[in-house]
Amino acid sequence: MTAHQQVSMDWMTDPADEGHVPADLHPEIPHPARMYDYYLGGKDNFPADREAAERVMAISPMVRISALANRAFLQRAVRHLAEQGVAQFLDIGTGIPTAGNTHQVAQQINPEARVAYLDNDPIVLVHSRALLASASKGTATVVQADLRDPAAILADPHVRQVLDLGKPVALLLFAVLHFIDEADDPYGLVRQLVDALPSGSYLALSHGTSDFVPAEDATKGPAIYRGATAQLTMRSREQVLRFFEGLELEEPGIVTAPLWRADQPEQPTDATTGIWAAVGRKP
């Protein structure tokens, strides 16, 4: 499937129709996007995704809490950025649409806010109509693209149609960098994207961590993802902080996702939820 291919896949809304799927969606292989959808309580997943997600949850019961906390952080961060006057969002690793997607949150603050959604998983494109149906015309696009190819992302005509890269952009990398391993130079990829954006742009990201997991358990979750379409590389607080080199961190700096500008009373698990979260501004 190519970017922006128009697809008719209403079957996805009808689980009884799971036998009728396009070959390149590989329903027999767990996909991180569909596993994440399952953690969030969504219905856009197949038995292989559910089985892998259940195995992760069995060894790491916090994973569902972490997924929900990550999603809530995404929404608070996007709202904060829109309130700072950011009107353009480059959301890479979008995931399957769920409640409170980036454009819905941003357009509550600024109805003119524009969003380019990018994900390398064709399943996300399958759901793009649902995503775009709720955006005012021309304010959002969905592109199949890989974070490991920043030059292609920056040159993509659909991205450039929606975003003016000469004006501040919020680069959103929520729960996606842990799918980029060291061999693919995640720091270099983020640097290339940030370097292409003007002063006043932002980087907002969340990242899975094993910082709060006993060392003997830290490799078990990533081991299950080894059978999925993307591998998992957890990073420490210091490693996540490195993504913000040269940027000014917004208050409260780097914290676990539930603690970033929390709008709920603190829960006992919040400080050790396995997702680091931060927002930085390009001076």
Ligand SMILES: C[S@@+](CC[C@H](N)C(=O)[O-])C[C@H]1O[C@@H](n2cnc3c(N)ncnc32)[C@H](O)[C@@H]1O
């Ligand atoms: C855990 S979901 C996060 C969804 C959403 N950003 C959120 O935080 O709620 C991770 C998404 O990243 C996508 N992804 C993984 N590796 C990617 C890559 N190299 N390029 C683009 N997207 C990628 C997956 O397909 C999946 O949809």
